[in-house]
Amino acid sequence: MSYLTSAKKNVHLFVETCVAAGLKHIVISPGSRNASLTISFDEHPEVKTTLVHDERSAGFFALGIALQLQEPVAVLCTSGSAVLNYFPAVAEAYYQNIPLIVISADRPQEWINHGDGQTIMQDNVFGTHMHSFIQLEDKYETEHYYQFLCMETLDIINKAKGEWSGPVHINFALEEPLYNTVEVSDFHAAQAKCLSYADQTKSNIENSTTIDWALFQNQWSAAKKKIVLCGQMPKKRALLDQLKTMSEDPTVLIMVENTSNLYDLKFVHCIDRTIEHLDRNNSDFIPEILVTLGGAIVSKKIKNLFRDWNIQHHWRVGYAFPEMDTFRHLSESVECAPTNFIRKLNEAPRNTVELYASKWKSIDFIRQEKTTEFCKSAPFSDLKVFSILNDYLPEMSVVHLGNSSVVRYAQLFDPIASITYQSNRGTSGIDGSMSTATGAAFADKDSWHVHVTGDISFFYDSNALWNKFLTPNLRIFLINNEGGGIFKIIPGPNSTQQYKKYFVAEHQHSAEHICKAFEMEYFSARNTEELHGHMEAFYQHEADGRPKLMEIFTDTELNPEVLHSYFTALK
Numbered sequence: 051m052s053y054l055t056s057a058k059k060n061v062h063l064f065v066e067t068c069v070a071a072g073l074k075h076i077v078i079s080p081g082s083r084n085a086s087l088t089i090s091f092d093e094h095p096e097v098k099t100t101l102v103h104d105e106r107s108a109g110f111f112a113l114g115i116a117l118q119l120q121e122p123v124a125v126l127c128t129s130g131s132a133v134l135n136y137f138p139a140v141a142e143a144y145y146q147n148i149p150l151i152v153i154s155a156d157r158p159q160e161w162i163n164h165g166d167g168q169t170i171m172q173d174n175v176f177g178t179h180m181h182s183f184i185q186l187e188d189k190y191e192t193e194h195y196y197q198f199l200c201m202e203t204l205d206i207i208n209k210a211k212g213e214w215s216g217p218v219h220i221n222f223a224l225e226e227p228l229y230n231t232v233e234v235s236d237f238h239a240a241q242a243k244c245l246s247y248a249d250q251t252k253s254n255i256e257n258s259t260t261i262d263w264a265l266f267q268n269q270w271s272a273a274k275k276k277i278v279l280c281g282q283m284p285k286k287r288a289l290l291d292q293l294k295t296m297s298e299d300p301t302v303l304i305m306v307e308n309t310s311n312l313y314d315l316k317f318v319h320c321i322d323r324t325i326e327h328l329d330r331n332n333s334d335f336i337p338e339i340l341v342t343l344g345g346a347i348v349s350k351k352i353k354n355l356f357r358d359w360n361i362q363h364h365w366r367v368g369y370a371f372p373e374m375d376t377f378r379h380l381s382e383s384v385e386c387a388p389t390n391f392i393r394k395l396n397e398a399p400r401n402t403v404e405l406y407a408s409k410w411k412s413i414d415f416i417r418q419e420k421t422t423e424f425c426k427s428a429p430f431s432d433l434k435v436f437s438i439l440n441d442y443l444p445e446m447s448v449v450h451l452g453n454s455s456v457v458r459y460a461q462l463f464d465p466i467a468s469i470t471y472q473s474n475r476g477t478s479g480i481d482g483s484m485s486t487a488t489g490a491a492f493a494d495k496d497s498w499h500v501h502v503t504g505d506i507s508f509f510y511d512s513n514a515l516w517n518k519f520l521t522p523n524l525r526i527f528l529i530n531n532e533g534g535g536i537f538k539i540i541p542g543p544n545s546t547q548q549y550k551k552y553f554v555a556e557h558q559h560s561a562e563h564i565c566k567a568f569e570m571e572y573f574s575a576r577n578t579e580e581l582h583g584h585m586e587a588f589y590q591h592e593a594d595g596r597p598k599l600m601e602i603f604t605d606t607e608l609n610p611e612v613l614h615s616y617f618t619a620l621k
Contacts, residue, residue, distance in 0.1 A: 081128020
């Protein structure tokens with residue numbers, strides 16, 4: 051099969067090596083300096099390319115694709131300030147362990163800081179937020195450099211996909227001319243040539259750390275009070291099965307959040323509502339051993355609680371960030387797959403005397419009933435909206451939770467087992483939540499993708515809708531409470547003179563005209579009846595349509611009052 055590629059041999063070899071290493075999706079932002087790379091990726095028969103103008107949005111769009119497909123995805127941009135706009139997505143990928151490949155075109159090195167246009171110091175510009183960086187050139191045309199280029203490219207993509215996965219940066223200095231092409235007759239032969247150049251690439255070294263399983267199992271069996279706390283992760287069936295087995299041990303409590311994507315009736319899913327009003331000084335609840343799995347924990351309440359308690363052993367399990375000591379009790383960091391670690395603990399003899407988990411679950415059941423009861427009669431507010439939205443979420447859908455108050459409200463309601471919950475909790479920023487959702491929906495057109503966002507986050511990331519690849523399986527719920535509602539919930543901001551102007555950042559804007567600009571169907575609701583009444587039409591699917599957005603207006607003064615009343619009612 052013949053196809054066009056750049057006349058620059060180094061560019062051609064680079065692209066073929068990327069494809070040979072498993073790179074299939076490239077999100078491109080327009081520019082001139084990256085022209086030879088754009089042409090070569092777009093013409094390649096095994097690469098899917100998409101165009102997103104705004105590099106900040108493009109970074110998160112690619113991140114959403116990578117999250118959904120669980121494989122590396124690249125972004126490609128021109129030189130200069132363009133590459134800096136990837137930084138928010140890079141940071142999110144770094145802390146969420148997502149294999150994002152940043153490919154930036156650059157001027158030749160001799161022109162940096164010499165007054166040429168669109169030149170900045172791109173060399174290792176992301177610093178320690180990258181797993182690896184390489185600098186490539188197109189001016190060297192020797193067999194030795196061809197081998198170096200292919201080896202380095204294959205190696206850096208393998209690093210992005212490793213046990214501790216994450217972003218990597220490839221900076222490619224390109225000379226003019228940039229648009230010339232040649233025809234290639236066989237990409238299989240081209241890839242074979244690249245791999246032959248790269249055959250000296252070091253293979254990934256398996257983690258060979260020896261784990262003293264007997265020590266862990268003995269301590270586990272001897273303890274009468276144990277908690278396994280699971281942070282953010284994709285759905286993992288094998289891990290869920292092992293945790294279900296472990297939950298049969300009455301001395302073990304499994305704590306999860308919606309973003310853990312682990313569901314079982316024996317688990318505690320809604321941490322904040324469960325520990326509200328808990329007697330911190332009651333030693334019956336303090337675990338002897340805490341095991342943590344996965345990524346970020348949303349609940350600030352549980353972080354503060356565990357930091358205050360005298361926990362004897364905290365075992366952190368996983369390959370990423372082994373030094374992370376979230377609760378200030380870290381005793382062991384075990385570089386091991388979580389499923390394997392839980393399986394090994396399940397092999398240990400059980401101590402079935404202490405009914406530790408049931409003490410927690412009895413509180414959880416009561417709080418679950420109180421939540422249902424409270425929401426039935428609650429006035430129209432943010433809390434009421436979340437209780438209603440939960441009832442309409444499609445089975446087997448993917449729910450993308452915005453940050454700040456949105457993800458916290460969501461944790462007050464039990465997750466739905468068939469649904470996958472995602473959120474940009476690596477850095478917990480508001481800057482790319484909608485762009486991430488659009489990328490995931492694009493990568494998974496056969497499922498519903500539902501994005502729930504606040505107004506500040508929506509307006510901040512509204513360029514996510516400047517994208518011709520938006521898909522009709524995406525639904526956006528915009529909860530507009532005229533400002534940053536989180537600052538009306540957390541203690542502190544309302545004691546300052548800057549409370550409304552700089553923290554809540556009050557506004558009176560609506561998304562209606564943004565939807566018109568981007569040709570999206572717009573719905574609005576200001577009460578319970580309107581919200582229920584729009585749902586059927588809102589979820590109606592048109593195969594050739596665009597996403598739909600529903601803007602839900604809530605009372606900015608009433609929202610914190612309702613939430614406060616809710617937590618009071620839990621007592």
